[in-house]
Amino acid sequence: MKANKPELIVDGKRLDGRGFGDLRSIKITANVLDNADGSAYIEWGGNKILAAVYGPKEVFPKHFADPTKARVKCRYSMAPFSSLEEHGRSGPNRRAIEISKVTTNVFENVIMLSEFPGSEIDVFIEVLQGDGGTRAAGITAASVALANAGIHMKDLVYAVSAGKIGEDIVIDLNKIEDNYSDCDMPMAIAPRNNDVLLLQMDGGLSKEDLKKAVSMVIEAGKKISSVQKEALKKVYTGIAEKYESNGV
Amino acid sequence: MKQIVLPGEKVDSRDRHNIYVEHSTTYSKVMGLYDKQNNSIIPLEGTYVPHVGDNIVGIIESEKNGVYELDIQHFDRCLLISDRHDELIENGEVISATIRDIENKRTIIVEMPRRLRGGVLIQVKPTKIPRIIGRNDTMAKMISTYTGTHIVIGMNGLIWLDGGDVPHAIEALLRVEREAHVEGLTNRIKLMLEEWKNSTKG
Structure with missing residues (x-):
């Protein structure tokens, strides 16, 4: 427990006025980059993240090619100006390498790798502004970008973090809550049958707390999923509406 | 009526290129247009999948x-x-x-x-090629006759054009690519081509 810890819950409300199970506002726009095969931009609370997908394409360097399945390469990176502290220089650091790896593992489990043997799928997650829960927001955006690129996959993954402040289980922690909470647990879930693809934990939870946290994540996930689907459909319905209203 | 399906959505289709089966339930694996009448899924995005004879x-x-x-x-x-x-x-x-x-x-x-030999090469999304060709070649033929351009379409997304009104032919092809999923496309393209033809005459 850290010294001079701020009071995170006042009168049963969190610092930004949310209840324990409330998400921050989420806005996703798909197909924002012309050069990428698929892309998405997410604004999740204070997070602003751009995700781009390239592929399937030729593997580089060539000796990494696997003749039986595709190779997924994720790159998570935070812009040097994304945060108030720590990120003084650009390029991968210890934290970014770890997040890139766990993100790769998430998408290796949903992309149908055997359909594109000997190819490579690149996923880039670029955090422009970070405010807690960037890896969860990054995975949510990247999965929209993958669908936008037309990559064959089993499901549209979402991710969100749960945590514990004092005795209360809360969802979608922001930067301050993340720094001073007793536990922070990002989860990535495939909503089709609630397969858990990522579960990391910083801190500790009891068995009952964990069960409660997981059920809250799944409840919040329904909302995240619907935002993702809305964003993907809007790319196409936007063009269609233009003509239907004209009666042509 | 066609509706947009996304990866992981339950569908009732036998189109094995765009679905997968798990525990005897069928799911879509692409973002595509699902036609309930003939149970088909047309992918909206994606890479070219080669077939013999293409x-x-x-x-x-x-x-x-x-x-x-x-x-x-x-x-x-x-x-x-x-x-x-x-x-x-x-x-x-x-x-x-x-x-x-x-x-x-x-x-x-x-x-x-x-x-x-000669001509212009353009690239479009491979998933839109079937729409650009049209049923029994109708769409490609229509653009070709109105603009007088020789068009060779590759299923991999590359299109070669030569002769006639190439800029207008390219514009028409790119419009088909952009609006491939919107109903009534053939009429709109025909209208556009006729307009061009009349304006060049006058």
């Missing part, structure tokens, strides 16, 4: 002992094995060819090369 357009990249390597904007290697040693195709030339065989799912072998 016509493709490519650029000759290199030659060694009568084996040409083609650039077809795809991650699979594409080879043309020529038995005519008297007639050499030079690097950088554009050809159209037919897929004879796909070896180990990795190497595409093409045959019957047709040289395409």
Whole structure:
């Protein structure tokens, strides 16, 4: 427990006025980059993240090619100006390498790798502004970008973090809550049958707390999923509406 | 009525290229248009999946002992094995060819090369090619007759054009690509082409 810890819950409300199970506002726009095969931009609370997908394409360097399945390469990176502290220089650091790896593992489990043997799928997650829960927001955006690129996959993954402040289980922690909470647990879930693809934990939870946290994540996930689907459909319905209203 | 489906959505389709089965339930694996009447899914995005018999357009990249390597904007290697040693195709030339065989799912072998001299090469999304060709070639033929352009369409997404009103033909093709999923497209394109034709006359 850290010294001079701020009071995170006042009168049963969190610092930004949310209840324990409330998400921050989420806005996703798909197909924002012309050069990428698929892309998405997410604004999740204070997070602003751009995700781009390239592929399937030729593997580089060539000796990494696997003749039986595709190779997924994720790159998570935070812009040097994304945060108030720590990120003084650009390029991968210890934290970014770890997040890139766990993100790769998430998408290796949903992309149908055997359909594109000997190819490579690149996923880039670029955090422009970070405010807690960037890896969860990054995975949510990247999965929209993958669908936008037309990559064959089993499901549209979402991710969100749960945590514990004092005795209360809360969802979608922001930067301050993340720094001073007793536990922070990002989860990535495939909503089709609630397969858990990522579960990391910083801190500790009891068995009952964990069960409660997981059920809250799944409840919040329904909302995240619907935002993702809305964003993907809007790319196409936007063009269609233009003509239907004209009666042509 | 067509509706948009997303990866992981339950569908009732037998279109094995775009679905997968898990615990005897069928799910879509692409973002596509689902037609309930004939249970088909048309993908909206994605890479080209080669099939034997497809016509493709490519650029000759290199030659060694009568084996040409083609650039077809795809991650699979594409080879043309020529038995005519008297007639050499030079690097950088554009050809159209037919897929004879796909070896180990990795190497595409093409045959019957047709040289395409001069002209313009454009690239569109491979998933929109069936719409650009149209049912029984109607769409491509219509654009070709109105603009007087010779159009050769490769299933891999490369289109070669020559002669006639090339800029207008390209504009029409790109519009088909952009609006491929919106109903009533043929009429809109026809209207646009007729408008151009009348304006050039007057």
